[in-house]
Amino acid sequence: MGNCLKYYLSLFCVIVLCSCGDSENYSTLSKEERVALSQKVFKDGSHLFQGSPKSMTRIEKAIEIDPNNCDAVRELSVAYLKRGMPNKWKPQIDKAVACNPVIWQPYRGYNYLWFYRDYKKAIADFNASDTLTPNFVDAPQGHSVDYWRGIAYLGLRDYENSIAYFNKNIQAETEEYGEDWVEPTAFLYRGIAYYESNDYENALGDFEKVLLYNNNRSADAKYYQALILQSEGKKKEATALINNAIEDYQAGSYNNRHYVETFRQLYHENFTEVLKQLKN
Numbered sequence: 001m002g003n004c005l006k007y008y009l010s011l012f013c014v015i016v017l018c019s020c021g022d023s024e025n026y027s028t029l030s031k032e033e034r035v036a037l038s039q040k041v042f043k044d045g046s047h048l049f050q051g052s053p054k055s056m057t058r059i060e061k062a063i064e065i066d067p068n069n070c071d072a073v074r075e076l077s078v079a080y081l082k083r084g085m086p087n088k089w090k091p092q093i094d095k096a097v098a099c100n101p102v103i104w105q106p107y108r109g110y111n112y113l114w115f116y117r118d119y120k121k122a123i124a125d126f127n128a129s130d131t132l133t134p135n136f137v138d139a140p141q142g143h144s145v146d147y148w149r150g151i152a153y154l155g156l157r158d159y160e161n162s163i164a165y166f167n168k169n170i171q172a173e174t175e176e177y178g179e180d181w182v183e184p185t186a187f188l189y190r191g192i193a194y195y196e197s198n199d200y201e202n203a204l205g206d207f208e209k210v211l212l213y214n215n216n217r218s219a220d221a222k223y224y225q226a227l228i229l230q231s232e233g234k235k236k237e238a239t240a241l242i243n244n245a246i247e248d249y250q251a252g253s254y255n256n257r258h259y260v261e262t263f264r265q266l267y268h269e270n271f272t273e274v275l276k277q278l279k280n
Helices: 002-018 022-026 031-044 053-065 070-082 086-099 101-115 119-132 145-155 159-177 184-196 200-213 219-231 235-250 268-279
Strands: none
Touching: 022 031, 031 053, 031 070, 053 070, 070 086, 070 101, 086 101, 101 119, 101 145, 119 145, 145 159, 145 184, 159 184, 184 200, 184 219, 200 219, 219 235, 219 268, 235 268
16 A cells, blocks of 8 residues: 555656646645645755756645645755845745744744844744744754854954853853754854953953864864963964964865854954064
């Protein structure tokens, strides 16, 4: 019976995708059949390049068959997001959130944070996830909402809240898995928050953590350490450190992200500018 159903769905999928009168072909199906067919159409397109016309056609068909296929609804928003089309991304991601807020509301917050730098809306979505799952810390895109809130508040230059959420994230990860499992950029960003609020002692402690867990390679950590040494008038030590930071940068050991510029992104010019200042 199972094999027959698989054969039926496969054949029906071909018919649905190739015919012109699409909606008439599945209007007589039961709810369960529509759900199964929609999932199959969606999954059968998973090998296609994300955002390609063929991929989007598959996704749109899956949604047409079952408008409550929340994963497909969300996936359709991705192409618009990465193409920088907020006028089409926003309505689509909002539909995904309405469809399954527990999963897609914190994810929308992640999108606001990284693609649109809308820190307040990002924080609002992360806060909403706490209400939706009060006994569970959501982790959209692999990191907890506390980690993402720490970055969002750093974007707002609200250092007190930024540090507080990084503290919460680091403490939770350390207690559950051990400090060596904490994402090193949590220490980096908390260190930056300390640095920008002129707490150099705690900043240096965090930058040392970054180097500890990155095998002493981090252009970013060494860059900020050099700035602190420069502020203390230790030009010789700062120069040696910034040169070492440049080596790490050239070797690819620096903080960066795909698709978008990371927060407090450093470029080669940032290091050479500090060197110029130290020589004068």
